[in-house]
Amino acid sequence: MIRKLAMTTVASMALTSTAAMADVVIADVAELSGAGAAAGAVWHDGVKMAVEEINAAGGILGEKIDLKEYDSQTDPQNSRAMVQKAIDDGAYVLLGTVYSSSTVVNMLVAQQNGVPQITGSESPTITAKGNPYIFRTAFGAQKGLPKLVSYLKDGIGAKKIAVVWANTEFGKGGYDAFMKIAAEQGLEIVADVPTEQAQVDFASDVAKVKGSGADAIFVYLTEEESARFLIEADKQGVELPLAGDTVLVSQKVIDLAGGAANGAFGHVGLSAEAPVDAIKEMAGKFQAKYGYGADHNAIKGYIGAYVIKYVTEQIGEFNQEKFAETMHGLCLDAATHPGVLMDVCWDDTGEMSRESFLVEVVDNAQQISKTLPAN
Amino acid sequence: MSEFIQLLISGLSAGSIYALAAVGFTLLWQASQTINFAQGEFVMVPAFFVLALSVKLGLPIWLAMPLTVILSVLLLGALFKKLIVEPMHKHGTIPLVIATIALGLLIKEMVKEFYSPLGQPFPSLFPQTVLTVGDAVISVPDIANFVIAMGTIVALQLFLGRTRTGRSMQATAQNPDVAQILGVDIQRMVMYTFLINGALAAIASILITPIYLAKFSNGETLGLVAFIAAIVGGFNQIRGALVGGLLIGVIDNMSATYFSAEYRQALPMILLIVIILVRPQGLLGTSEGRTV
Numbered sequence: 001m002i003r004k005l006a007m008t009t010v011a012s013m014a015l016t017s018t019a020a021m022a023d024v025v026i027a028d029v030a031e032l033s034g035a036g037a038a039a040g041a042v043w044h045d046g047v048k049m050a051v052e053e054i055n056a057a058g059g060i061l062g063e064k065i066d067l068k069e070y071d072s073q074t075d076p077q078n079s080r081a082m083v084q085k086a087i088d089d090g091a092y093v094l095l096g097t098v099y100s101s102s103t104v105v106n107m108l109v110a111q112q113n114g115v116p117q118i119t120g121s122e123s124p125t126i127t128a129k130g131n132p133y134i135f136r137t138a139f140g141a142q143k144g145l146p147k148l149v150s151y152l153k154d155g156i157g158a159k160k161i162a163v164v165w166a167n168t169e170f171g172k173g174g175y176d177a178f179m180k181i182a183a184e185q186g187l188e189i190v191a192d193v194p195t196e197q198a199q200v201d202f203a204s205d206v207a208k209v210k211g212s213g214a215d216a217i218f219v220y221l222t223e224e225e226s227a228r229f230l231i232e233a234d235k236q237g238v239e240l241p242l243a244g245d246t247v248l249v250s251q252k253v254i255d256l257a258g259g260a261a262n263g264a265f266g267h268v269g270l271s272a273e274a275p276v277d278a279i280k281e282m283a284g285k286f287q288a289k290y291g292y293g294a295d296h297n298a299i300k301g302y303i304g305a306y307v308i309k310y311v312t313e314q315i316g317e318f319n320q321e322k323f324a325e326t327m328h329g330l331c332l333d334a335a336t337h338p339g340v341l342m343d344v345c346w347d348d349t350g351e352m353s354r355e356s357f358l359v360e361v362v363d364n365a366q367q368i369s370k371t372l373p374a375n
Numbered sequence: 376m377s378e379f380i381q382l383l384i385s386g387l388s389a390g391s392i393y394a395l396a397a398v399g400f401t402l403l404w405q406a407s408q409t410i411n412f413a414q415g416e417f418v419m420v421p422a423f424f425v426l427a428l429s430v431k432l433g434l435p436i437w438l439a440m441p442l443t444v445i446l447s448v449l450l451l452g453a454l455f456k457k458l459i460v461e462p463m464h465k466h467g468t469i470p471l472v473i474a475t476i477a478l479g480l481l482i483k484e485m486v487k488e489f490y491s492p493l494g495q496p497f498p499s500l501f502p503q504t505v506l507t508v509g510d511a512v513i514s515v516p517d518i519a520n521f522v523i524a525m526g527t528i529v530a531l532q533l534f535l536g537r538t539r540t541g542r543s544m545q546a547t548a549q550n551p552d553v554a555q556i557l558g559v560d561i562q563r564m565v566m567y568t569f570l571i572n573g574a575l576a577a578i579a580s581i582l583i584t585p586i587y588l589a590k591f592s593n594g595e596t597l598g599l600v601a602f603i604a605a606i607v608g609g610f611n612q613i614r615g616a617l618v619g620g621l622l623i624g625v626i627d628n629m630s631a632t633y634f635s636a637e638y639r640q641a642l643p644m645i646l647l648i649v650i651i652l653v654r655p656q657g658l659l660g661t662s663e664g665r666t667v
Binding site for chain 2: 033037194200205210211232236255257259
């Protein structure tokens with residue numbers, strides 16, 4: 001009897017072990033709390049939704065995804081520790097982080113361990129460091145900003161610009177790119193206002209740009225700070241055009257700022273309102289599942305999880321080295337790879353290119369005014 | 376000049392809300408030697424009461440806000456005193472300080488866990504309109520926030536100075552033994568102080584959250600500002616906390632504009648250090664005696 005019981009136990013342990021080994025571990029290291037939760041938590045929901053779909057359709061190469069989540073707490077050093085923990089837990093590919101100030105720190109750990117990492121960060125510095133394991137799900141600010149600057153200059157005829165930016169890795173990257181492009185295009189910067197991460201009071205910043213004599217204000221802040229800035233600008237009766245890249249006109253910022261976001265415009269890489277059927281379908285499922293609207297971060301997370309599936313199936317095995325090699329120079333078309341939602345390519349630095357959009361906020365919603373070609 | 380006026384009014388508006396939190400901080404110290412390091416979270420959490428009542432339960436906002444004040448008085452006033460302060464007080468000031476730090480963390484994590492770690496939009500009580508005075512464009516919500524916050528503090532001062540209950544509270548704060556001999560129910564007076572602090576926190580929360588957005592981490596900023604304002608103004612005077620709050624609000628705005636946006640968070644701390652070195656009792660504080 002005892003022998004039978006022991007054999008049954010051993011057999012069931014072996015079965016359990018086999019089942020666990022059959023799962024492929026994918027780690028999502030994201031800003032689930034702290035100042036970046038507005039971005040990271042939404043990204044994570046996008047990742048989860050994609051993983052559930054992939055698992056429901058049979059997983060990757062017949063193996064189910066075991067999605068493990070790690071909270072960076074929007075702290076770069078903590079994100080580094082979480083990436084190390086995820087690698088120790090056997091992550092095949094890392095997703096995240098979204099905040100550039102975290103990614104620029106934690107991607108070194110992934111690189112040292114040879115683990116591919118798909119990030120939602122948009123700071124130009126991320127793909128400029130020669131890291132062969134880092135890949136974006138949205139292109140860097142240096143690719144989107146030329147389109148916005150051209151629109152500021154030619155579309156609304158602005159000559160003098162006030163710049164409000166986050167004094168973080170994300171903000172500094174966008175700020176440097178914007179200043180370079182603005183100088184090339186002959187725009188004069190009449191106010192240069194750095195702000196802090198998690199800043200809550202923007203009264204002085206708004207007053208400063210309001211009195212600067214600018215024709216337009218370029219705002220490059222993260223989600224909650226963008227919303228607070230818009231609320232304060234509305235409170236102080238600012239009537240200048242407010243322009244931004246991706247975040248300022250994102251759905252999350254519109255939800256937070258309410259009517260104060262109306263009239264803001266910007267360039268966005270991804271939008272739930274994009275005239276793309278696959279994105280609309282994904283956004284509809286997201287809304288039904290989570291009860292709130294998908295923004296660019298949700299779409300980025302969703303695409304990231306699907307990229308892992310498509311690339312792994314292309315190489316035919318779970319091989320991190322081959323994964324990274326394959327992604328360099330890879331193009332995935334949405335017709336045969338529907339999870340990427342739009343045709344997309346990566347270059348040899350992990351930077352990506354894809355069509356993008358000019359957006360204006362009208363009646364508390366994004367309104368796409370123009371589709372721009374990939375660059 | 377117009378920019379200066381706008382910044383001044385905006386600073387006074389924010390400062391008057393900080394003063395509400397600082398006054399509550401001072402009141403608790405005066406009445407019961409409670410240094411409440413959860414004061415920031417006390418100002419953060421009523422905004423979530425409003426959201427829970429209006430968004431989750433569907434109550435109209437005009438009803439959710441007064442209900443929030445009542446809830447805050449009960450939970451952040453009475454319950455706080457009964458569950459935390461009374462059991463810990465007999466062990467001295469330091470254990471009570473640690474208990475309030477723990478309470479602050481608990482409130483913060485509970486909001487994060489049970490509501491959301493994400494910032495939430497919060498309705499403003501006032502229309503987002505502006506008044507033009509000369510070249511200066513002044514925000515109506517700024518003026519309204521200032522009037523309500525200052526009105527609350529003036530009403531509190533009148534209550535403490537002109538009513539029998541208020542004077543009994545003053546007597547309790549100054550010398551509880553003598554007050555008790557004179558027939559004052561000192562436990563009740565101390566309880567009133569906690570209830571008032573709950574109400575002040577709720578009002579501050581309703582006024583500041585449309586600007587800050589409702590977020591679990593708001594208490595970190597608010598608690599620090601309230602503490603600095605109370606120390607700078609004078610820890611044993613309501614009017615000290617008032618001046619401290621207004622000063623911090625104005626200095627924050629002015630320094631970010633005319634000095635350095637990068638060092639704006641450091642300046643209140645520098646002010647705090649200078650005040651402690653030069654005038655330890657605070658700008659309006661006295662080196663002896665306590666009054667609420």
